[in-house]
Amino acid sequence: MTYCIAASINEGLILVSDSRTNAGIDNVSTYGKMHPFVTNSDRIIVLMGAGNLATTQAVLEQLHRDKIKNVQTNLNNVECLSEAAAYLGHVSLEKQKQHLNAEGQSAFNPSASFIIAGQIGNEPHGAYMVYAEGNSITSSANTPFLQIGESKYGKPILDRFLKLDTSIDEAARCCLVSMDSTIRSNASVGPPVEMLIYRKDSFSFNEYYCFDDDSDYLLKLRRSWETKLREAVSALPGLTNEYVRTMRVSL
């Protein structure tokens, strides 16, 4: 399993990904899922992938080769992120289809989904989620984030906290809490946790973080969060008798 988040807010982008892959619970490996591309200096493009590892690797390789060979559509000449997402969707579908009908592989699932994020030229920064079917969506003012992989555990904190005008540093910590909650609740999502904070118009990969299993920052984050959660629960309004109802016992 995998969990990746892309938050696209006014100040820029936050990308967070875990690094655990598994082909069965007894076949667990560590693979980073955040892939920045070497591109022309007018753009910055990062890809995150979830799903079949062979598919995501084949897609990355193809995007890389297309760029080197400067084929008609590649990451160096797409004019905007939506064009990049359409191109990625096309390549992804192609790679999935190559292995879909292999004989004797009825239970085999080559599907993969992606988030492609960054900024191109004078276009605003942004992020797209590319489904296994090749189509894609972007984030919105109401939902300024995208998730792929094991998205449910970490969604409530994003739903409640992330707004377009959230400060990028707070948004980054919020995304880390979302990741930490998911790691705690699902054994198939695990560290190292990678995070890129991209401030709009910076065209820079400088604010990149990678937190290992024993990262003292993640530990501090988790402890602080759990202490504050306890305080938050304690501070919740008490239940008074006015809310008590009579339980209908009829069975």
Add this chain to the structure above:
Amino acid sequence: MTYCIAASINEGLILVSDSRTNAGIDNVSTYGKMHPFVTNSDRIIVLMGAGNLATTQAVLEQLHRDKIKNVQTNLNNVECLSEAAAYLGHVSLEKQKQHLNAEGQSAFNPSASFIIAGQIGNEPHGAYMVYAEGNSITSSANTPFLQIGESKYGKPILDRFLKLDTSIDEAARCCLVSMDSTIRSNASVGPPVEMLIYRKDSFSFNEYYCFDDDSDYLLKLRRSWETKLREAVSALPGLTNEYVRTMRVSL
């Protein structure tokens, strides 16, 4: 969809359930999922169900009839909760099988899962989750809660907060937050929210709450929670330069 929680802690039980059922997104109804039974005074038994509504209703009816007819095994004569869970699992399987092979219903899924909770005689209070297959598990000291239905959104707060020695009033509010997070993130889980706080050895249904959509308590709870979460995110340790790494850009 459905979301039900049973927390079994030192001071007693907290049961929380939503009330939304749907057979497709355009066929939504309201059905309570928390069902207390009329039993002998030496026991208190509550059932919560998720899954196929026809199955859960058929199971409830059968348990009710068996009790009235005083058949060999019924809720009035089971000696402990694990026996009740085994009996419930047996009835549930029977009801599911009745409709499993109906002709022309290949996509039909009669499966249902249950939580049965309460206290019987001198036995300690407790809760069991009965799977669709009829087998069951109970909670533990490490994981003092059970969930059925849409369990992922609301699990992190329970994972982080609920302990055996959590006070029952705080545990109740924590379960309500877990339910509120799920309602917010999944449209197929909805109010009214029912909650029973059962203090051990009380054999009483007195602390029953039912919160409607427009409940001012739920609104206060949600506001308080979101304010405190914001404070919690603000208080998280800041990211300093010592954690910055060089991003490997190779593709």
